[in-house]
Amino acid sequence: MAPIKVTKICCIGAGYVGGPTCAVIALKCPHIKVTIVDLNQARVDAWNSPDFQLPIYEPGLDEVVRAARGRNLFFSTDVDKGIEEADLIFVSVNTPTKKSGVGAGFAADLNYVELATRRIATVANSSKIVVEKSTVPCRTAESMRTILEANSKPNCRFDILSNPEFLAEGTAIADLFKPDRVLIGSLQTQEGLDACAALAGVYGNWVPKDRILTVGLWSSELSKLAANAMLAQRISSINALSAICEATGANIDEVAHAVGYDSRIGPKFLKASVGFGGSCFQKDILNLVYLSESLHLPEVANYWRQVVDMNEYQKRRFSKRVVDTLFNTITGKRIAVLGFAFKADTGDTRESAAITLIKDFQSERAFVNIYDPQVPHDQIWADLAEASPLTPIDTIKKQVTICSSAMEACKNAEAVVIATEWKEFNEINWEEVYAHMNKPAFVFDGRLLVDEKKLTKIGFTVNTIGRPAQERV
Numbered sequence: 001m002a003p004i005k006v007t008k009i010c011c012i013g014a015g016y017v018g019g020p021t022c023a024v025i026a027l028k029c030p031h032i033k034v035t036i037v038d039l040n041q042a043r044v045d046a047w048n049s050p051d052f053q054l055p056i057y058e059p060g061l062d063e064v065v066r067a068a069r070g071r072n073l074f075f076s077t078d079v080d081k082g083i084e085e086a087d088l089i090f091v092s093v094n095t096p097t098k099k100s101g102v103g104a105g106f107a108a109d110l111n112y113v114e115l116a117t118r119r120i121a122t123v124a125n126s127s128k129i130v131v132e133k134s135t136v137p138c139r140t141a142e143s144m145r146t147i148l149e150a151n152s153k154p155n156c157r158f159d160i161l162s163n164p165e166f167l168a169e170g171t172a173i174a175d176l177f178k179p180d181r182v183l184i185g186s187l188q189t190q191e192g193l194d195a196c197a198a199l200a201g202v203y204g205n206w207v208p209k210d211r212i213l214t215v216g217l218w219s220s221e222l223s224k225l226a227a228n229a230m231l232a233q234r235i236s237s238i239n240a241l242s243a244i245c246e247a248t249g250a251n252i253d254e255v256a257h258a259v260g261y262d263s264r265i266g267p268k269f270l271k272a273s274v275g276f277g278g279s280c281f282q283k284d285i286l287n288l289v290y291l292s293e294s295l296h297l298p299e300v301a302n303y304w305r306q307v308v309d310m311n312e313y314q315k316r317r318f319s320k321r322v323v324d325t326l327f328n329t330i331t332g333k334r335i336a337v338l339g340f341a342f343k344a345d346t347g348d349t350r351e352s353a354a355i356t357l358i359k360d361f362q363s364e365r366a367f368v369n370i371y372d373p374q375v376p377h378d379q380i381w382a383d384l385a386e387a388s389p390l391t392p393i394d395t396i397k398k399q400v401t402i403c404s405s406a407m408e409a410c411k412n413a414e415a416v417v418i419a420t421e422w423k424e425f426n427e428i429n430w431e432e433v434y435a436h437m438n439k440p441a442f443v444f445d446g447r448l449l450v451d452e453k454k455l456t457k458i459g460f461t462v463n464t465i466g467r468p469a470q471e472r473v
């Protein structure tokens with residue numbers, strides 16, 4: 001049989017993954033028409049905006065969309081047309097943690113995946129390769145196949161692939177241009193392998209062959225959860241060690257450096273922090289915990305749960321350190337929180353550690369000034385309202401002020417808390433900040449960002465994650 005040639009791709013879901021991933025496919029494959037569809041009109045409008053005010057902030061994304069949009073890259077709310085036209089469909093919808101029902105708080109909510117799958121079954125008039133791009137529990141492809149086959153029209157066949165995405169926000173375009181690997185899982189039938197070869201052919205336009213890994217469907221699905229769980233586990237491990245450092249006088253940067261020098265361990269992902277955030281680490285580990293429990297493997301479930309528990313502990317430990325250091329009370333004191341996004345170079349705030357810290361400061365009745373260079377103010381208010389559902393937004397607004405610069409946030413504050421490692425926080429004029437703060441002035445560095453010695457010399461008392469407090473000299 002001649003290899004399947006992909007000429008039209010549809011991606012369902014124009015979010016942080018579907019948007020950048022398929023924009024890069026369009027850029028690198030000018031011979032393929034790529035249509036990204038979404039039910040969210042505002043999001044699609046932003047992708048189509050004449051001045052390229054895209055719905056997500058991602059370095060380099062703008063250039064990719066400028067080069068391909070209108071040529072072979074299209075954004076639309078016409079989901080049915082996108083499905084009908086395409087020979088390969090990515091399902092890149094959200095799979096958040098379930099909020100209610102069986103598995104609430106742990107299991108992935110597969111409702112969006114199911115709705116998208118049902119839509120494909122209803123609309124498709126020709127055979128399609130359907131690709132799971134969303135992160136899903138192991139064996140979700142089987143449910144998708146059952147739904148598609150039960151609802152398909154005669155002469156329509158569906159081949160399901162798993163092609164999880166490994167990009168990280170903030171470096172999405174670089175990751176997509178030069179991925180460590182592209183993983184494609186398929187059934188090991190001839191049809192499955194043919195579909196796999198077709199998708200590998202798409203990536204083959206720019207990804208070297210030896211970086212395209214082809215495996216079985218279930219291995220592919222599980223590998224995505226495993227990769228995120230192991231990355232998060234490294235952060236929880238280094239954060240657990242940071243607590244020992246603070247208590248003993250060891251320095252977490254030195255420990256991470258020494259440990260990471262072992263080529264079997266490696267230096268990446270060993271940066272102690274105020275806790276990992278982002279839409280996926282916690283969700284995917286909880287998903288793995290749920291999967292393990294469903295498989296009657298409680299020891300395995302407990303093992304992975306600890307990674308999330310340690311992360312919660314790290315956040316709480318940090319806010320407690322702020323309160324303890326400020327003479328056991330922050331009531332009525334002003335705390336400047338620098339950074340609200342869950343990491344630098346993104347405007348995404350999902351599960352950001354900053355939200356937990358600010359909530360803790362609010363419950364201690366402190367005043368909080370927030371500054372983030374990318375997160376829209378409306379998003380900050382929405383996140384704070386969601387974090388404290390019983391507190392009216394007007395009450396929150398009496399305690400919290402959103403500022404338009406780091407300097408403005410620090411004015412008249414007792415303490416500065418660095419929650420996100422934005423580069424611009426390296427360039428803060430700390431002498432000027434110090435001059436405008438109440439004394440004694442404290443800096444709590446949750447991201448190992450500031451030069452402790454320099455700040456201490458200025459007069460600050462500096463508390464850095466994973467190091468004992470530096471007293472004023």
Ligand SMILES: NC(=O)C1=CN([C@@H]2O[C@H](COP(=O)(O)OP(=O)(O)OC[C@H]3O[C@@H](n4cnc5c(N)ncnc54)[C@H](O)[C@@H]3O)[C@@H](O)[C@H]2O)C=CC1
Pocket residue numbers: 012013014015016017018037038039040043079092093094095112115116133134135136165166167168169279280
């Ligand atoms: N955010 C990230 O960096 C990464 C996310 N992932 C995974 O990728 C998946 C998508 O994540 P994000 O892009 O961050 O989510 P997102 O929430 O930014 O985007 C999902 C989009 O799908 C749309 N959608 C939902 N149901 C739909 C339907 N039936 N028809 C059309 N559109 C529909 C939503 O309106 C939304 O715009 C998740 O499973 C996530 O775990 C994987 C790797 C990285």
Ligand SMILES: O=C(O)[C@H]1O[C@H](OP(=O)(O)OP(=O)(O)OC[C@H]2O[C@@H](n3ccc(=O)[nH]c3=O)[C@H](O)[C@@H]2O)[C@H](O)[C@@H](O)[C@@H]1O
Pocket residue numbers: 135165166167168169170228231235268269270271272273274275276277278279280281342343344
């Ligand atoms: O499935 C996903 O959603 C993605 O999740 C992560 O990507 P992302 O969450 O975008 O960002 P990371 O760079 O992994 O950072 C996650 C969190 O860990 C924190 N972190 C990271 C590294 C580190 O050494 N220390 C640390 O505290 C970051 O500040 C951030 O809060 C993975 O890195 C991606 O491979 C994966 O595709």
